[in-house]
Amino acid sequence: MSERILHIASNTFREAVRDRVLYNLIAFALLLSGASILVGQISIGIERLVVINLGLTAVSLFGLVIAIFIGIGLVSKEIDKKTLYTVLSRPVRRWEFIVGKFFGLSGTLVVNTFFMAIGVFAALLYVSHHLQRSDGWVLVALYFIVLQFLIITSLALLFSSFSSPLMSAVFAFSMFVIGSFAEDLRGFSAMVHGIARWLVLGAVYLVPNFSALNVISSVAHETAVSGQLIWYNTAYALIYSTMALCGAVLIFERRNLK
Amino acid sequence: MSATKRVLLTSSLLLVFCLAGSVAILRKVDRVRNASPSPDVLYISSPKTLRRLSLGYNGLLADVYWTRAVQFFGNEHAQGTGRYSLLAPLLEITTGLDPHLIVAYDFGANFLASKPPLGAGEPDRAIALMKFGISNNPGEWRLYRNLGFIYYLDLRNYPAAAEEFERGSKLPNAHPFLKIMAAQMAQHAGEISTARMLWAGTYESTTDRQIKANAAAHLRALRVDEDVANLEALMTRYRQTTGHFSAGFAELVNAGWLRGVPLDPLGNPYKLVAGGKIEVRDPDNFPFIEKGVPLGYIPPAKPKFLPSD
Amino acid sequence: MPVIEIVGLEKTYKVGFWRKRAKTGLYPLDLRIEEGEIFGYLGANGAGKTTTLKLLMGLVFPTAGTARILGMELDDPKMKAQIGFLPEQPYFYDYLTGRELLEYYGQLSGIPGANRSRRVAEVLDQVGLKDAGDTQLRKFSKGMLQRIGIAQAILHDPKVLFLDEPMSGLDPMGRREVRDLIEQLKRDGKTVFFSTHILSDAEALCDRVGIIHQGKLRGVGAVADLTASVQGKVELVWHGNIVPKAFASLGAEYHVTTDTARAVIPEANQDAAIDALRRERLRLISVVPVRKSLEDYFMAQLNSPAVNQTANSTPNPAASAAVTS
Numbered sequence: 001m002s003e004r005i006l007h008i009a010s011n012t013f014r015e016a017v018r019d020r021v022l023y024n025l026i027a028f029a030l031l032l033s034g035a036s037i038l039v040g041q042i043s044i045g046i047e048r049l050v051v052i053n054l055g056l057t058a059v060s061l062f063g064l065v066i067a068i069f070i071g072i073g074l075v076s077k078e079i080d081k082k083t084l085y086t087v088l089s090r091p092v093r094r095w096e097f098i099v100g101k102f103f104g105l106s107g108t109l110v111v112n113t114f115f116m117a118i119g120v121f122a123a124l125l126y127v128s129h130h131l132q133r134s135d136g137w138v139l140v141a142l143y144f145i146v147l148q149f150l151i152i153t154s155l156a157l158l159f160s161s162f163s164s165p166l167m168s169a170v171f172a173f174s175m176f177v178i179g180s181f182a183e184d185l186r187g188f189s190a191m192v193h194g195i196a197r198w199l200v201l202g203a204v205y206l207v208p209n210f211s212a213l214n215v216i217s218s219v220a221h222e223t224a225v226s227g228q229l230i231w232y233n234t235a236y237a238l239i240y241s242t243m244a245l246c247g248a249v250l251i252f253e254r255r256n257l258k
Numbered sequence: 259m260s261a262t263k264r265v266l267l268t269s270s271l272l273l274v275f276c277l278a279g280s281v282a283i284l285r286k287v288d289r290v291r292n293a294s295p296s297p298d299v300l301y302i303s304s305p306k307t308l309r310r311l312s313l314g315y316n317g318l319l320a321d322v323y324w325t326r327a328v329q330f331f332g333n334e335h336a337q338g339t340g341r342y343s344l345l346a347p348l349l350e351i352t353t354g355l356d357p358h359l360i361v362a363y364d365f366g367a368n369f370l371a372s373k374p375p376l377g378a379g380e381p382d383r384a385i386a387l388m389k390f391g392i393s394n395n396p397g398e399w400r401l402y403r404n405l406g407f408i409y410y411l412d413l414r415n416y417p418a419a420a421e422e423f424e425r426g427s428k429l430p431n432a433h434p435f436l437k438i439m440a441a442q443m444a445q446h447a448g449e450i451s452t453a454r455m456l457w458a459g460t461y462e463s464t465t466d467r468q469i470k471a472n473a474a475a476h477l478r479a480l481r482v483d484e485d486v487a488n489l490e491a492l493m494t495r496y497r498q499t500t501g502h503f504s505a506g507f508a509e510l511v512n513a514g515w516l517r518g519v520p521l522d523p524l525g526n527p528y529k530l531v532a533g534g535k536i537e538v539r540d541p542d543n544f545p546f547i548e549k550g551v552p553l554g555y556i557p558p559a560k561p562k563f564l565p566s567d
Numbered sequence: 568m569p570v571i572e573i574v575g576l577e578k579t580y581k582v583g584f585w586r587k588r589a590k591t592g593l594y595p596l597d598l599r600i601e602e603g604e605i606f607g608y609l610g611a612n613g614a615g616k617t618t619t620l621k622l623l624m625g626l627v628f629p630t631a632g633t634a635r636i637l638g639m640e641l642d643d644p645k646m647k648a649q650i651g652f653l654p655e656q657p658y659f660y661d662y663l664t665g666r667e668l669l670e671y672y673g674q675l676s677g678i679p680g681a682n683r684s685r686r687v688a689e690v691l692d693q694v695g696l697k698d699a700g701d702t703q704l705r706k707f708s709k710g711m712l713q714r715i716g717i718a719q720a721i722l723h724d725p726k727v728l729f730l731d732e733p734m735s736g737l738d739p740m741g742r743r744e745v746r747d748l749i750e751q752l753k754r755d756g757k758t759v760f761f762s763t764h765i766l767s768d769a770e771a772l773c774d775r776v777g778i779i780h781q782g783k784l785r786g787v788g789a790v791a792d793l794t795a796s797v798q799g800k801v802e803l804v805w806h807g808n809i810v811p812k813a814f815a816s817l818g819a820e821y822h823v824t825t826d827t828a829r830a831v832i833p834e835a836n837q838d839a840a841i842d843a844l845r846r847e848r849l850r851l852i853s854v855v856p857v858r859k860s861l862e863d864y865f866m867a868q869l870n871s872p873a874v875n876q877t878a879n880s881t882p883n884p885a886a887s888a889a890v891t892s
Contacts, residue, residue, distance in 0.1 A: 091644035
């Protein structure tokens with residue numbers, strides 16, 4: 001069982017690579033180098049801040065786009081193109097297929113983020129000529145970004161298992177935006193009453209809390225990230241992704257393929 | 259059980275379990291994040307930068323920051339910290355993103371200039387905010403009212419207040435009390451009736467709950483100040499007439515000087531203490547009073563507003 | 568025990584905007600396929616052939632009825648390890664090369680690593696794609712795609728093969744090769760269930776056929792028996808370019824050239840036709856019985872409302888060996 005999942009995962013990774021997804025790293029590298037050189041010339045004192053803010057935001061956004069664009073087609077593309085037929089006629093369980101796709105895309109994003117991390121640290125070295133202890137927190141920020149990717153990937157997969165690529169992209173992107181305003185959602189829930197309150201509370205607990213996973217600004221200001229937060233965020237990302245994947249499996253298991 | 263059924267059952271159970279788990283963890287995450295409130299809400303504190311970053315959606319972002327400002331103030335108020343240092347920047351950002359959000363200016367006028375723990379204690383920033391608002395909304399009478407408010411209440415600069423009330427009263431749709439306030443400033447600036455007019459006008463013309471509650475509390479405080487002044491004057495006259503201070507209200511009622519035990523605006527009797535002084539029984543209920551405060555009274559960190567206001 | 572056992576298998580769809588109307592893709596189907604048979608599943612496009620196959624592969628779920636393959640349930644992975652499927656107009660991952668695709672499928676089918684590469688090479692050779700192993704699938708022609716499709720279906724040496732229109736898109740040589748392959752599979756003891764709308768292929772290959780029309784199974788039986796039930800015809804060829812008037816009432820189809828004429832008439836009218844020619848003093852060249860074809864049976868089924876089962880609708884493997892082209 002786990003072997004098949006591994007094979008599906010590595011095939012998904014191979015597909016992403018051959019789809020030239022990793023070329024986004026070139027765009028990223030160009031952006032970051034350009035910014036580092038520019039910032040070195042025009043401002044004094046906040047080079048680190050800018051490089052970390054820009055670098056990590058770019059890692060997050062580039063990855064988000066990749067996660068959504070590939071994620072939404074993971075299932076629907078295979079159904080449309082009927083490449084699934086010859087896979088499912090083999091002793092592959094439908095749920096293994098979903099899980100394999102998840103690991104494949106997540107793996108792609110982890111590899112992508114790894115290369116981008118090297119880029120960020122290289123840029124940091126360039127503008128400030130040395131690394132300091134507080135730069136370790138940048139790694140935590142990157143780890144949180146990877147956790148964000150896990151959640152987004154599982155959501156994209158969930159949506160892909162029942163809706164068209166376009167709608168899946170809309171849903172996934174909306175979830176990301178709403179989840180990034182998680183703090184304000186909580187504020188709203190304290191300020192409204194009645195049915196609206198229940199709806200907002202529903203959103204608070206169902207929409208993933210992306211703002212808790214975004215420590216880019218704190219890290220840029222060299223604030224430490226609490227160890228508790230790291231534990232809780234890890235657990236949350238794993239639990240939430242599992243939840244979304246279960247949803248995807250439930251839907252896909254009984255879906256009639258056209 | 260067939261393989262499919264097994265899978266469906268397992269996924270359903272796992273889903274429910276994870277849902278419960280995620281709710282539980284979210285609560286923990288919220289707690290951790292609230293415990294160390296990093297004001298990262300303000301890492302970009304320049305309204306201009308934010309405006310550019312909002313990619314044209316500055317109206318929406320203004321609304322977001324407005325809710326954050328209200329939330330922030332309400333939170334700090336509820337926790338009794340008395341530190342509202344983020345209020346001015348939040349309001350500046352809000353109005354920078356949407357200069358026409360009048361309610362933000364109203365909020366600033368009410369809560370930026372007053373001294374802590376009732377407000378942020380930054381009258382200069384409050385005035386700057388109002389002036390910014392006026393330059394962007396020259397026809398909005400409420401902004402002149404707000405500005406006059408700040409001059410009158412917090413800076414006690416009556417001529418300046420009069421000027422702003424006068425300017426505002428000339429605008430279309432201006433509330434009639436502006437003209438009256440302008441007139442009052444000239445002669446009766448320090449009088450209770452003027453203040454009462456201002457707060458009554460504010461109470462009537464605002465829809466924001468916190469502003470309304472604040473206005474009501476001020477009105478009650480004015481009442482208390484008035485009552486205490488009148489009662490103490492009565493005590494002095496009694497002493498002058500009878501040669502001694504009354505021991506209690508009962509004596510005065512029997513002597514026909516009072517109709518009954520005097521009650522404060524919340525219905526509790528005043529206290530008569532030695533030397534003919536009047537005090538309120540429970541000063542916590544009256545955050546803005548200047549008279550009738552017991553000796554050695556330390557106001558609570560968290561000023562009390564009635565929820566029913 | 569039948570290799571494929573279908574009982575009352577049915578598929579209806581809810582269509583329309585509110586999903587109220589019911590459309591039947593497959594009416595309750597009963598069918599049994601025995602080991603070692605080549606079974607042809609015939610029907611026009613849209614008759615329900617692909618629906619049946621998708622139901623058997625577990626790609627869609629039946630609204631009623633059951634089916635078992637090799638005695639096991641349709642979602643049993645042990646069963647799936649022993650079947651191969653070639654879908655209609657197949658698509659494969661076009662970013663993979665032929666070899667990579669087969670390796671991947673081999674992994675999914677659970678062929679252990681050492682055997683896998685050997686088997687992949689074998690199969691590529693068998694379908695004539697030895698030189699295309701390292702070409703990306705996006706560069707494959709239609710015929711090559713069909714071949715790799717067959718390759719992935721036989722890769723894990725399954726006991727039962729399900730082929731949906733295996734000859735589609737192939738040139739005559741390719742079709743010949745596929746036919747040879749299917750015959751080889753039968754010699755190896757496999758069971759082959761394939762669907763097609765090309766009757767001549769079915770006639771040449773199958774032990775038994777089933778005809779499906781508009782979602783209903785119309786007739787099942789050995790080819791010889793089915794064609795036997797159709798009325799025979801004879802072909803008359805004679806000198807001259809005159810067709811006797813009498814032929815008009817004899818149900819003749821005729822064709823006239825400069826110095827010969829040809830007519831195909833029902834067998835029953837043979838004597839009447841020869842008499843008519845003699846009366847007109849036309850010289851007969853030949854009288855040849857026209858081979859009864861499956862097409863005749865097929866067209867007859869399409870026109871008759873009732874389901875038609877012949878006496879010998881259960882298979883007889885011994886007799887099937889006699890059916891050749």
